[in-house]
Amino acid sequence: MTTLFAPQPASAPPFAALPGDIEVSFEFFPPKTEAMAAVLRQSVDTLAPLGPRFVSVTYGAGGTTRERTHDEVVRINNECGIPAAAHLTCVDATREEVDDVARRYWGEGIRHIVALRGDPPPGSGAYAAHPGGYANAAELVAGLKRIADFEISVGAYPETHPDSADSQADLDNLKRKFDAGATRAITQFFFDPECFFAFRDKAAAAGISGEIVPGIMPVLSFAAVQRMSGLCGTAIPDWMEGLFAGLDEKPSARQLVSASIAADLSARLYAGGVRQFHFYTLNRAELSYAICHMLGLRPKATGDVQG
Template sequence: MTLSVDQLAEARVALDAPLYADVAGDIDVSFEFFPPKTEKMEETLWRSIATLAPLAPRFVSVTYGAGGSTRERTHATVARIARDTAIPAAAHLTCVEATREEIDSVAQEYWAAGVRHIVALRGDPPVQGARYAAHPGGYENAAALVAGLRRLHPFEISVAAYPECHPDSGDATVDLDNLKRKIDAGAGRAITQFFFEPETFFRFRDAAAKAGIAAEIVPGIMPVSNFAAVQRMSAMCGTDVPAWMGRLFEGLDDLPDARQLVAATLTAELCRKLYAGGVKQFHFYTLNRAELSYAICHLLGLRARFATKVEAA
């Protein structure tokens, strides 16, 4: 078999390139956790934070359940991160099933605990599948919540963005208009829902810029440790799961270690392609599992910058 000149040139490029081209750690990362429900889950959470802290994340955020179902646990977790670690802590705050006064009170408690960063969200209805309705006397949406937080204190405020359109939005234009209202109300950053192909983010970023949105847009990255679970989450939030991804995870249901290896490689490659398109900030949805996110960051060239120790409660 004789190779053409073009094929020879292509082969030379492939041979000269390293087996894995990392991005030399030229990125910033942040991590998202959920508040623990049990003592064992709390130990797992703090081990995860201790594992990821040496990567010097820009911040770590803690989620907040619908209707305040995790309000106290979220507050305790965020307050402890702010108190016992050097990592900037961000608290999620939603509009669901609370008056403005109640939400303002929670925000005041965060400020008193030293928390300066809020992830302001409309939130989902407490009953899955129900239609969202603003609480009487509450903030009607995330833009109103952002404006309310701005009146209280000079919080750093992040909001959510949806590259594939929020399920409740009529279309992408309506969705972008909503994002712009949140930014105009005082948010300084948008963190996206997870997605699985770089072009999805690039198209959204271009559309946001065309709509006059100049704030930082950070891609939300979901490492796929459990493909079936990610399929369920994707169906709820309108995220497309490519057919090729199903093929990659096929036959790995009973091989968790193999799934982790595939997930780390796949997610690192997604981040590398995003980096090639100018992205240098990434927000990882950890699901409170540190090793996978740490492996992905390692593949991207990030290394521990210091040692840390966070004791379990």
């Protein structure tokens, strides 16, 4: 694979030329315990000075974290001075139930929804639409737009959603989501920048003009990323396992390797014209902060942080 970087003198430090002209957003998952809630709040506080466009809080399969998601989204939006987005899925709920959740968010000042079909709870088999529910994300987007003028982010799959018949069917589905009113698409994590560029080009050729933001996930555990990649169809480069070998009991070294891989991927995307990035933080702020720092992003003055 050819490099995207222009040759630099040997003395030039890496990332030296990046001016920090990027926009970022961050994703968190809702805490299950008070200790995890404290970690989440510290993570948000750490990343807030970078002036994210928004942060989002995920939604468990089958709505299992519905209330915790709601509470954290509202708290971040109201207390942290950052626009917060709530994940909302079609799984295990009628249209009326989903609409009620959306109306509740709008009434509490939440103006951004990450609208997803969602995955069935573990062990429940293949996805099936709930009787009387939204069948898919495109229907969900259209339903949300009927309720209020939400900003809506949706998912995209550079390596094709596992449930799609093929890449063209997946692109057609993405276009339906934009046609229904989606503001932007955030991709599933990936490790090959060329994969994203090819997907971006195919989307444009399919008539998709909306913003497509790459989702970047630092690897906290190689075993965990193997499991996640198997579920979502993300290819893992052959070289990655060797880089993490021997680091299971060395978390600090593992984080350094993880940040380096994700920063290199992000820099290659930047070289290809990407200026918006979405980071799957896994509630570990330091890694995402370090990557943003290497991309030239610095804390905003207090008055510049979005509110």
